[in-house]
Amino acid sequence: MNDFIAARSQMALSLGFHIIFSCIGMVMPFFMAVAHYYYLKTGQIVYKNVTKAWSKGVAIFFATGAVSGTVLSFELGLLWPEFMKHAGPIFGMPFSLEGTAFFIEAIALGFFLYGWDRFNPWFHWFTGVVVGVSGLASGILVVAANAWMNSPAGFEHLNGQYLNIDPIAAMFNEAWFSQALHMTIAAFAATGFAVAGVHALMILRGNNVLFHTKSFTIAAVFGCAAALVQPLSGDISAKDVAIRQPAKLAAMEAHFHTEKSASLIVGGIPNETEKKVDFAIKLPGFLSFLAHGDFTAEVTGLDRIPEENHPPVAVTHYAFQIMVGMGMAMMLVSVLYFTALWKKRKWLQEPWLLKLFAIATPLGFIAVEAGWTVTEVGRQPWIIYGIMRTADAVTPMPGIAYSFYLFTAIYASLAAFVVFMLYRQIKMVGELYDV
Amino acid sequence: MLYIVITYLWASILLYLLLGGADFGAGIIELFTSQKNKQVTRKTLYSAIGPIWEANHMWLIIAIVILFVGFPVIYSTMSVNLHIPLTIMLIGIIARGTAFTFRHYDAVVDDMQHLYNTIFAISSFTTPLFLGIIAGSAVSGHIDPQADSFLDAYIFSWLHWFSVTVGLFTVSICGFLASVYLIGETDVEHERLRFAHKAQFFNIAAVVCGALVFAAAWFEHIPLFDWVFGNWIGRIAILSATLSLIWMWTLLYQGKISLLRPLAGFQVTMILLTTTFRHFPNIVILKGGGYLSLTEHAGQEKTIEALAWALLLGSILILPALFYLIYSFQKKPVGYEGQAH
Numbered sequence: 001m002n003d004f005i006a007a008r009s010q011m012a013l014s015l016g017f018h019i020i021f022s023c024i025g026m027v028m029p030f031f032m033a034v035a036h037y038y039y040l041k042t043g044q045i046v047y048k049n050v051t052k053a054w055s056k057g058v059a060i061f062f063a064t065g066a067v068s069g070t071v072l073s074f075e076l077g078l079l080w081p082e083f084m085k086h087a088g089p090i091f092g093m094p095f096s097l098e099g100t101a102f103f104i105e106a107i108a109l110g111f112f113l114y115g116w117d118r119f120n121p122w123f124h125w126f127t128g129v130v131v132g133v134s135g136l137a138s139g140i141l142v143v144a145a146n147a148w149m150n151s152p153a154g155f156e157h158l159n160g161q162y163l164n165i166d167p168i169a170a171m172f173n174e175a176w177f178s179q180a181l182h183m184t185i186a187a188f189a190a191t192g193f194a195v196a197g198v199h200a201l202m203i204l205r206g207n208n209v210l211f212h213t214k215s216f217t218i219a220a221v222f223g224c225a226a227a228l229v230q231p232l233s234g235d236i237s238a239k240d241v242a243i244r245q246p247a248k249l250a251a252m253e254a255h256f257h258t259e260k261s262a263s264l265i266v267g268g269i270p271n272e273t274e275k276k277v278d279f280a281i282k283l284p285g286f287l288s289f290l291a292h293g294d295f296t297a298e299v300t301g302l303d304r305i306p307e308e309n310h311p312p313v314a315v316t317h318y319a320f321q322i323m324v325g326m327g328m329a330m331m332l333v334s335v336l337y338f339t340a341l342w343k344k345r346k347w348l349q350e351p352w353l354l355k356l357f358a359i360a361t362p363l364g365f366i367a368v369e370a371g372w373t374v375t376e377v378g379r380q381p382w383i384i385y386g387i388m389r390t391a392d393a394v395t396p397m398p399g400i401a402y403s404f405y406l407f408t409a410i411y412a413s414l415a416a417f418v419v420f421m422l423y424r425q426i427k428m429v430g431e432l433y434d435v
Numbered sequence: 436m437l438y439i440v441i442t443y444l445w446a447s448i449l450l451y452l453l454l455g456g457a458d459f460g461a462g463i464i465e466l467f468t469s470q471k472n473k474q475v476t477r478k479t480l481y482s483a484i485g486p487i488w489e490a491n492h493m494w495l496i497i498a499i500v501i502l503f504v505g506f507p508v509i510y511s512t513m514s515v516n517l518h519i520p521l522t523i524m525l526i527g528i529i530a531r532g533t534a535f536t537f538r539h540y541d542a543v544v545d546d547m548q549h550l551y552n553t554i555f556a557i558s559s560f561t562t563p564l565f566l567g568i569i570a571g572s573a574v575s576g577h578i579d580p581q582a583d584s585f586l587d588a589y590i591f592s593w594l595h596w597f598s599v600t601v602g603l604f605t606v607s608i609c610g611f612l613a614s615v616y617l618i619g620e621t622d623v624e625h626e627r628l629r630f631a632h633k634a635q636f637f638n639i640a641a642v643v644c645g646a647l648v649f650a651a652a653w654f655e656h657i658p659l660f661d662w663v664f665g666n667w668i669g670r671i672a673i674l675s676a677t678l679s680l681i682w683m684w685t686l687l688y689q690g691k692i693s694l695l696r697p698l699a700g701f702q703v704t705m706i707l708l709t710t711t712f713r714h715f716p717n718i719v720i721l722k723g724g725g726y727l728s729l730t731e732h733a734g735q736e737k738t739i740e741a742l743a744w745a746l747l748l749g750s751i752l753i754l755p756a757l758f759y760l761i762y763s764f765q766k767k768p769v770g771y772e773g774q775a776h
């Protein structure tokens with residue numbers, strides 16, 4: 001494996017690992033706050049148990065999220081020193097604000113986890129909400145930094161120099177809003193489905209049914225609400241990408257030839273040598289509509305983009321298909337769930353709905369990983385879109401492949417530990433809480 | 436504005452050394468505690484650092500963010516030439532943070548605890564060791580951006596006596612800080628005595644390692660002696676640190692513990708001050724006499740300005756909350772067992 005590929009893979013691995021923990025860190029505090037609120041309002045002990053059980057899971061995720069994030073802030077320099085040398089001062093604003101958000105999060109978490117029976121109950125509840133709000137804020141800020149890589153702003157690029165830096169303009173670049181919105185909703189959808197799925201499985205098994213039903217409902221309502229609006233926000237993102245990164249959109253859709261009334265491709269195998277997609281279903285005009293809101297609009301294809309600036313088409317295309325596929329599936333489950341809540345209460349008692357949720361457990365996180373693959377691979381060969389190539393940013397140190405193998409081993413064992421830990425946590429619910 | 440940023444950088448390094456250091460030290464103590472006392476030590480340790488460990492480690496992130504936003508050339512040079520020790524340190528951070536959490540939150544208590552404990556204790560030792568190595572390498576003059584062999588560029592930039600001794604010195608400082616900190620965390624007399632012994636042990640270790648650092652500096656032609664004693668700030672700082680150390684030990688023998696922590700903190704602050712003051716603003720000294728300076732290699736003015744504002748605003752939000760957190764968990768309510776239920 002050459003060093004450049006190794007560096008990219010290591011970055012992808014670390015980010016792909018971290019994002020799972022950050023989604024949970026951003027969203028779980030809100031679930032806990034709801035359960036905690038019901039406990040304080042109704043005094044039902046089951047809600048207290050739910051809050052406590054979740055908070056233990058969250059503590060495990062938090063620690064893992066915090067260390068993997070710390071690794072990332074070093075890795076940016078370890079793997080991409082040339083990039084950071086120039087980009088650091090420009091896109092650093094969100095990171096410096098994020099420092100504050102993390103700090104508040106860590107402090108509030110200390111209060112929340114260790115504050116049972118020590119503080120005024122509502123102050124204690126409030127610290128839990130602060131954990132969520134600051135987690136959300138840090139997520140949005142980092143995404144703004146990533147958005148800057150997709151749509152660089154706030155500086156002038158002259159003869160390789162980066163002049164007239166304006167960190168605030170860099171932070172509010174063109175992509176930040178659509179990306180931050182889409183990411184925030186994605187975090188709720190992914191975490192909601194994952195948590196709901198696990199509790200659904202426990203209900204199906206007949207373990208601690210009351211406990212798991214309460215947990216399931218909170219997670220499912222959040223997850224489904226997010227999954228319903230996600231395609232709308234995805235549409236905003238797609239329209240945004242069409243204007244700002246036509247190469248990425250073309251790769252997402254494996255759209256080789258510029259045309260009017262372009263058709264949306266579903267499935268298929270991109271054939272990069274012959275510039276066509278085999279075995280695809282075509283919906284005429286829909287790509288033009290998706291990208292520009294008009295069935296006849298022209299959509300730039302890869303033929304308009306110089307060969308050396310093409311992103312990898314197949315990976316981007318498959319990733320996009322996976323994300324949208326998962327999104328549609330989750331939306332369907334959500335429609336069923338809300339119908340059950342409002343119109344057909346008896347469905348809630350039937351196992352098929354719970355089974356559906358149990359099957360849907362990983363869908364949201366698969367979509368998150370796929371979505372980031374679209375964003376990041378679709379930006380290639382650029383690290384700063386249109387300004388700096390990824391290949392020019394990589395560290396001169398040889399032997400990065402070994403570093404990649406090492407980190408792969410570490411992340412694999414960490415993942416195994418977290419799963420093991422969670423399994424034991426869930427297994428012990430019946431013994432730890434009198435439910 | 437630049438000086439505000441530099442002050443924050445220095446302060447976060449100091450706070451990381453003090454708070455993160457005490458936190459690492461707690462694990463180092465565990466490593467040096469006999470089998471039969473380990474369980475008690477662990478309990479005291481957990482109740483002392485459990486609520487604040489995340490916050491303690493935030494200072495490192497703040498320092499790194501300040502570096503890469505405000506001083507990108509320094510950050511990227513260090514990242515390239517010190518890639519290997521940084522990676523080892525990161526692995527230590529991963530291992531330590533997760534092992535600490537896992538051992539507490541594992542719902543089933545069984546043999547796995549043994550594994551978590553081992554990982555925690557070992558990584559508590561290696562992480563500050565490599566932090567010290569990195570800090571030592573930065574000022575050692577061994578970093579050579581022009582080097583063309585792998586060994587010169589990526590190995591000998593950090594693997595030499597000076598930085599290794601600085602690493603060991605850092606480890607003993609962490610152990611010392613933690614022992615002093617833990618003395619005030621337990622009400623049991625013989626426990627307290629045990630931590631006092633540990634403090635003594637690490638104090639001696641720090642003095643020995645400190646001497647080794649000077650020896651290595653002399654051996655490798657690093658003008659450490661001149662940095663520390665060649666100016667009145669350094670001389671005053673060292674003198675007052677020594678006096679406060681003597682004072683501290685007298686207090687300890689008299690059984691008065693309230694002033695111990697501020698005194699230990701003061702000593703470490705003085706050490707950091709003397710070692711950084713003389714070659715300020717150069718924080719990385721390169722081979723052949725070149726250097727990277729906080730004033731000459733800072734980012735553009737607008738960046739520094741924005742960074743300074745972000746830090747100032749951040750402190751207004753953070754500091755009161757942090758003090759309240761530390762304060763709240765100092766006073767233990769009746770029946771509190773130091774556990775998150």
Ligand code: HDD
Nearest residue numbers: 179183186189231234235237238324327367368371372375
């Ligand atoms: C639960 C997760 C999830 C789901 C169901 C979807 N997405 Fe997504 N998508 C993400 C999670 C995600 C993400 C992981 O959050 C990304 C990566 C970067 C970003 O900002 O959001 C993303 C990126 C992303 C991008 C690239 C944005 C950019 O590069 O700036 C587009 C165009 C879409 N999405 C479009 C869609 C559409 C049309 C969907 C229809 C169902 C959809 N997404 C469902």
Ligand code: HEM
Nearest residue numbers: 008011012015016019142145146372373376377382383390
């Ligand atoms: C957490 C969610 C994220 C995931 C899953 C993710 C995923 C990826 C992937 C798959 C790559 C490799 C692309 C390739 O080389 O083909 C990559 C590269 C990279 N990402 Fe991200 N990314 C995420 C967020 C971010 C953020 C927030 C930043 C910075 C602010 C960032 C910075 C980078 C950098 C510097 C590279 C390496 C250069 C490059 O390949 O272009 N990423 N990421």
Ligand code: HEM
Nearest residue numbers: 021022025026061062065066069070072073102135139142
């Ligand atoms: C889209 C991508 C990202 C999102 C949404 C995100 C979000 C978060 C969130 C919510 C946390 C809080 C801890 C937790 O909940 O477990 C966190 C932790 C952290 N993240 Fe990320 N992050 C992303 C990418 C990055 C990148 C690229 C970096 C580094 C440059 C980074 C650095 C950190 C650090 C240092 C922490 C630890 C903070 C602590 O100790 O609380 N993150 N991240």
